[in-house]
Amino acid sequence: MTKDRKHGPTESDGPTADLKSERDQFLKKFSGGAKLTEEFLREFEQLQARLQQLEAENAGLRAKVEADEAIRDLLSKIDRLENEKRELLSRFHRAEAKSSEFTARVQEVESEFANLANLFVASNQLHSSLSPRGVTRRIKEVLAQLVGAERYCMYLANGENTELVPIAYEGVAGSALTPVKIADSELGSALLRGAASVSDLDPTAGTVQRPAAIIPLTVDDRTVGVIAIFSTLAQKKRFDTVDFELFKLLGQHAAAALVSASLFAHTDRKLPGLEAFLDLSV
Numbered sequence: 001m002t003k004d005r006k007h008g009p010t011e012s013d014g015p016t017a018d019l020k021s022e023r024d025q026f027l028k029k030f031s032g033g034a035k036l037t038e039e040f041l042r043e044f045e046q047l048q049a050r051l052q053q054l055e056a057e058n059a060g061l062r063a064k065v066e067a068d069e070a071i072r073d074l075l076s077k078i079d080r081l082e083n084e085k086r087e088l089l090s091r092f093h094r095a096e097a098k099s100s101e102f103t104a105r106v107q108e109v110e111s112e113f114a115n116l117a118n119l120f121v122a123s124n125q126l127h128s129s130l131s132p133r134g135v136t137r138r139i140k141e142v143l144a145q146l147v148g149a150e151r152y153c154m155y156l157a158n159g160e161n162t163e164l165v166p167i168a169y170e171g172v173a174g175s176a177l178t179p180v181k182i183a184d185s186e187l188g189s190a191l192l193r194g195a196a197s198v199s200d201l202d203p204t205a206g207t208v209q210r211p212a213a214i215i216p217l218t219v220d221d222r223t224v225g226v227i228a229i230f231s232t233l234a235q236k237k238r239f240d241t242v243d244f245e246l247f248k249l250l251g252q253h254a255a256a257a258l259v260s261a262s263l264f265a266h267t268d269r270k271l272p273g274l275e276a277f278l279d280l281s282v
Helices: 017-126 132-147 186-193 241-266
Strands: 149-157 163-170 213-219 222-232
Touching (some): 017 132, 132 222, 186 213, 186 222
Antiparallel strands (some): 213 222
């Protein structure tokens, strides 16, 4: 017997047990899928954050590597520059040594040239006059201006060769100078040896009794007198190489020039006749 449809639903209208179960299972599955989706999204966000972190670390490492390479390049360049600096300094020191050597040689040549000029001037002075007074004056000029003597005297031996007689002097009183015995005096010893005597003491402090230098005077290999330099000018603290050369020049030429001038004066300044110069090659 059927029931009118106008009335409420019957038991046969409700869902069956299978459909409920199926619905519950579907909802459970949907709920599990949603959770799985949420977990996936969380993991994705974590992975994305980790990726960003790794990218930042990678960028930092790349910058550090680039900086390290720049430092290595800079250090390499510094090494090259240091090597170039050492090479340039070495070349500079070699050039400086050569320059110093050249400068020293130039100074040496200039000094030698100055010494030669002094010797030339002295020799020219000694032979530029044929009067005894003129020769004596020039000997004094050489002693004062080229040697730097302040007080000095020129002695000639007497005919017996027993005494040295003062004939010209400067810086000392004539009364303080007397003939000197050759046998027992420092002046006589220098004359007999025929060699210059130079004191080791300060030449500015020499005295008449202890001359700073004694120069033997020779004529044709005969020692005929001496020049005694008693003391030098205040600025002349020692004798140099050129002074010893001047001593030698004075010793060889001063007396000869004086003797020649004296002989010329005794002939009334007349030159010898032509016959005196004939057959000189014999």
